[in-house]
Amino acid sequence: MSHVTKDIAAAAAALRDGALVAFATETVYGLGANACDGQAVARIYEAKGRPSFNPLIVHVPAAEDAFKLGRFNADAMKLAEVFWPGPLTIVVERADDCPVSKLASAGLSSLAIRVPGRESAREFLQLAGCPVAAPSANISGQISPTMAQHVVTGLGERIWGVVDGGTCEVGLESTIVSCLGETPVILRPGGLSRERIEEGLGKPVDFQTGSTNDPISPGQLASHYAPNAxxxxxxxxxxxxxxxxxxxxxxxxxxxxxxxxxxxxxxxxxxxxxxxxxxxxxxxxxxxxxxxxxxxxxxxxxxxxxxxxxxxxx
Missing domain, CATH: 3.40.50.11030 (Threonylcarbamoyl-AMP synthase, C-terminal domain)
Structure with a gap:
């Protein structure tokens, strides 16, 4: 049965053993699973009712951990240096020996990675000891959760529990930037503005407009974040x-x-x-x-x- 806890160590141990555990970041609550365990990742899709072609963001406690999972070009390295930890997800090519389940990236050769800004989230990730796939902790397409109770109301007994981190201070998901081409591209606007990204990089970035039914990152489906009303x-x-x-x-x-x-x-x-x-x-x-x-x-x-x-x- 899903429950709310402040015991980060117990929650991290449960996640490591294959359970789904929601935790607070500075953006929204994420629904975490061991990203290297394909069955655990599959449980995310099952719990959320999430389309399997919509990739997940992999969370790690430090940039050094991210560099082991993906191939970071100069722009990606600069973004990581300036904005991590923080509300920025960077899409890079997977490293040849990347242990993350292909299901987490929906079978793509790329990987969306983030180092969250909230200290308690990084502590949870550190204790988990594995990359953590974590989309927003809600039923797919519904409103993203910014409080522990939102998670309990939406997902209930579908998950092990929620690490209560209070209210998320940013309240919007992370900005997603693809560094797969010559010019970085914002795939999803979020908690970090285009202006700040361009200032940090020292050059313009492109912006992908519209939505797609063949997304290369989370949050690109046309009908998403929808209330019942x-x-x-x-x-x-x-x-x-x-x-x-x-x-x-x-x-x-x-x-x-x-x-x-x-x-x-x-x-x-x-x-x-x-x-x-x-x-x-x-x-x-x-x-x-x-x-x-x-x-x-x-x-x-x-x-x-x-x-x-x-x-x-x-």
């Missing part, structure tokens, strides 16, 4: 019966209202996004109307999540 974007007012997700001081009358950031702070909005979608879903909203969000800085990542949440579902 329908989502209506760029809504300046709420229609009768709609819940409203506000941004800024203006809060129109609505059935239920939550505000991502009354002061229009995009960092605050990013940290609140998934938790507030969870709340509105839990309160039974059939449609969530969302205020316009500036498409700049972290607003790019917020809009990316919202567009996926609003995408038509099969």
């Amino acid at each position: 329908a989502v209506r974007l760029n809504a300046k007012d709420a229609r009768p019966g709609e819940a409203y997700l506000a941004f800024g001081k203006r809060e129109p009358e609505a059935h239920i209202v939550r505000n991502l950031s009354p002061t229009k702070n995009l960092n605050e909005a990013a940290a609140n996004l998934f938790a507030m979608l969870h709340t509105l879903d839990m309160l039974g909203a059939e449609t969530i109307a969302v205020a316009p969000i500036p498409d700049e800085g972290l607003g790019v990542a917020i809009n990316d999540r919202l567009e996926r949440a609003a995408a038509p579902r099969d």
Whole structure:
């Protein structure tokens, strides 16, 4: 039965033995499994109901551990040096002797790797003693969890348990940058803005727009991060019966209202996004109307999540 614990050592031992264990990073809670154990990785897909062609991010406690798993070119090395530990995932070619299950990378020759910024997450990874595949700890396509209770509510008895790390401070998944070609490409916007990445690298990066049904990294499916409620974007007012997700001081009358950031702070909005979608879903909203969000800085990542949440579902 899934339970919430603060015993990192016990959780790490359970993961090492093949169990699924959720843990907090600075971005969202990840659903961890021993990345070198194909059966454990398969249990992630099973628990999440996740499409098997959607690759997973492998988490390690230090950059030195990442360098053993993949082939880092100059750009990848620079990104690791400047932004790790932190909310950045780097996609590189797998090393010839990479022990990570091919299932974790959906059979691709590349690997998505991250060193999380939160110290407790790195301690958990260190105690686990193996690379840890860890997508967001939620049912595939639903809202990503930023609190331990979100994980318990969503995954329940499907997993061993959750290491309670409180609330995730960033609240958006990591930015994913591919270093497979001559120019780095942002595959998924996230907790690290394009501007900061370009400043750190000292050169421009490309940005892959749109979604795909043949992704080379997590978070590229069209319908993703979706609550049960329908989502209506760029809504300046709420229609009768709609819940409203506000941004800024203006809060129109609505059935239920939550505000991502009354002061229009995009960092605050990013940290609140998934938790507030969870709340509105839990309160039974059939449609969530969302205020316009500036498409700049972290607003790019917020809009990316919202567009996926609003995408038509099969």
